[in-house]
Amino acid sequence: MPPSSTTRSTGDFRADRRYEYARAAFDERDFEAAADLARQVLELAPDFAAAHAMLGRALAELGTREEAVYALRRALVLEPEDALGVRLDLARLGALAPDEAITQGYVRALFDDYAPKFDQHLTKGLAYRGPALIADALRRACSERSRDCRFGLTLDLGCGTGLMAQALDGSCSSFEGVDLSPGMLEKAEKTKLYDALHEGELVSFLSGRANAEADLVVAADVFVYMAALDATFREAHRVLKREGLLAFTVQTHEGEGFILGADARYAHSEAYLRDLAEVVGFKVVIFERVSTREDRGVPVPGFMCVLQR
Numbered sequence: 090m091p092p093s094s095t096t097r098s099t100g101d102f103r104a105d106r107r108y109e110y111a112r113a114a115f116d117e118r119d120f121e122a123a124a125d126l127a128r129q130v131l132e133l134a135p136d137f138a139a140a141h142a143m144l145g146r147a148l149a150e151l152g153t154r155e156e157a158v159y160a161l162r163r164a165l166v167l168e169p170e171d172a173l174g175v176r177l178d179l180a181r182l183g184a185l186a187p188d189e190a191i192t193q194g195y196v197r198a199l200f201d202d203y204a205p206k207f208d209q210h211l212t213k214g215l216a217y218r219g220p221a222l223i224a225d226a227l228r229r230a231c232s233e234r235s236r237d238c239r240f241g242l243t244l245d246l247g248c249g250t251g252l253m254a255q256a257l258d259g260s261c262s263s264f265e266g267v268d269l270s271p272g273m274l275e276k277a278e279k280t281k282l283y284d285a286l287h288e289g290e291l292v293s294f295l296s297g298r299a300n301a302e303a304d305l306v307v308a309a310d311v312f313v314y315m316a317a318l319d320a321t322f323r324e325a326h327r328v329l330k331r332e333g334l335l336a337f338t339v340q341t342h343e344g345e346g347f348i349l350g351a352d353a354r355y356a357h358s359e360a361y362l363r364d365l366a367e368v369v370g371f372k373v374v375i376f377e378r379v380s381t382r383e384d385r386g387v388p389v390p391g392f393m394c395v396l397q398r
Contacts, residue, residue, distance in 0.1 A: 099134035107133070111143050123147040138167035142175050149182060158184045170194030177353050187349040188316035193269055193290055196314050200249070200270035219309035219338045219381035220256035222393050227257075227305075227336055230374045230395045240304040244328070246291040246321075246337075247311030250276035251283065258282055261305065267294040295324035303328050308337035310381055313354035316347055318362075322369045329398040335371065338381045340391045352384060362394065371396035 098105050111126035127144035130137060145160030161175045161184075168175075171192045180190035231238035240261045245253050248266030250273055257264070267287040268274050274286050287294055291311065306325045312318055325335045342348050342356040350356050359376075366373055375395040380388035 097139070099130070099137045099140075101133050104130045104133035104137065104140075108137070108140055108143070111140070111147075115143065115147060118150075120147045120150040124151065136167055138164045139173060141167065142173045142178075145175065146178055149178060154182055158182055172198035174199070174353075177349075180349055188347075190349050191314050191316070191353070191355070197269040197271075200268070201272035205272075217310075217382045220253045222338060222379055222381060223253065223307055223309055223336045224256040224260075226375050226377075226393050226395050227260075227334065230334065230336075230397075233374075240334075241330075242303045243305040243307065244295070244298070244303050245283075246294075246306065246308040247314075248277050248283070248286070249273045249309075251280035253307055253309045254280055254282035257307070267291055292320045292324055295321070295328055298324075298328045300327055301330045301333075304330055304333050306333070306335045308335075310338050312337060312339045312357065316349075316355050318347075318357065318365060319369075322365055322371070326369050326371060326398055331398060333398045334374070335396045335398075336394065338379065338391055338393055340389055341378075342390075352389075357392075359392065362392065366394075366396050371398060373397075 099108070107126050108130045111123045111130065114126060115123040124144055124147035127140045127147060130140040131144070134140065141160050141164035145157045145164060148157035148160060158179065161178050164173060164175045165171060172194045174195045176185055176190045176192060176195065179185035180187050228238050238260060242263045242265070243257065243261040245264065245266040248254065248268050251266070254264055254266065254277070263284050264282060265285040265287065266277055266283050267289055268277070269288070269290060271288055274288055277283060277286055306329060315321065329335065339362065340350065340354055340356040342358060345358055346361050347355050347357045363373065363376070374397050375393065377393050379391055379393040381391055382389055
């Protein structure tokens with residue numbers, strides 16, 4: 090289901106109430122009732138994108154693919170930034186390429202909605218440990234090279250609420266973060282650990298930075314919302330100083346390239362990551378299997394990577 094804050098209001102009390110009933114029916118897996126209620130909403134408010142999305146999702150669960158795709162595409166026409174995340178549904182139905190499934194609008198809405206409960210849910214509910222794994226890997230990487238584990242300018246991609254800055258507190262002389270979500274940035278600001286915070290997409294952010302200005306670029310569980318990583322790797326390589334480090338975590342799969350998983354996140358293969366690092370000009374320092382979080386109590390497979398320019 091989409092972030093609740095994206096549904097907004099039809100301006101019609103009856104339609105809004107029926108939509109909430111539809112959401113409840115869907116959550117209870119009564120998909121016939123959810124579809125029927127969504128149709129009732131659309132009789133009252135024909136251009137309510139969330140109801141078209143609800144109808145499409147319910148019909149998909151009922152196995153009515155063509156009608157589901159039609160409803161979802163209608164929702165996308167009405168909400169082209171896709172804060173509702175219907176591109177994910179279309180990709181699951183084979184009506185959209187997997188690498189087009191996740192948009193900036195969807196990620197922004199998802200994390201704006203998630204921001205108030207993010208830290209507690211992630212670290213306690215999902216046993217999330219991405220920042221701690223990255224901090225430990227950086228200490229080991231520096232120890233192996235007999236260098237002090239201290240850095241100058243550090244760029245935190247997809248900084249979220251600031252968990253990465255907390256894990257590296259005291260290790261970086263200057264720390265800047267970028268995130269799509271204003272809600273997340275508001276939380277990050279409260280940590281007082283960032284010298285600057287930027288709202289925007291991370292490749293565009295990197296593209297605006299100077300050559301060879303950073304000692305470290307970190308990305309904790311950010312690439313799971315990105316398909317191809319070519320542009321990110323190239324720009325990170327460009328902004329890093331000689332022997333600067335790129336440290337990140339990803340989810341992985343045993344096939345080739347990258348795939349869109351059932352959890353609505355991208356998983357990247359070992360071969361894809363290693364080949365891309367070599368093509369861009371990175372040297373692999375650490376590349377090891379880890380799990381940064383759990384899904385229903387089961388560790389999600391991934392990699393912890395530290396690359397050197």
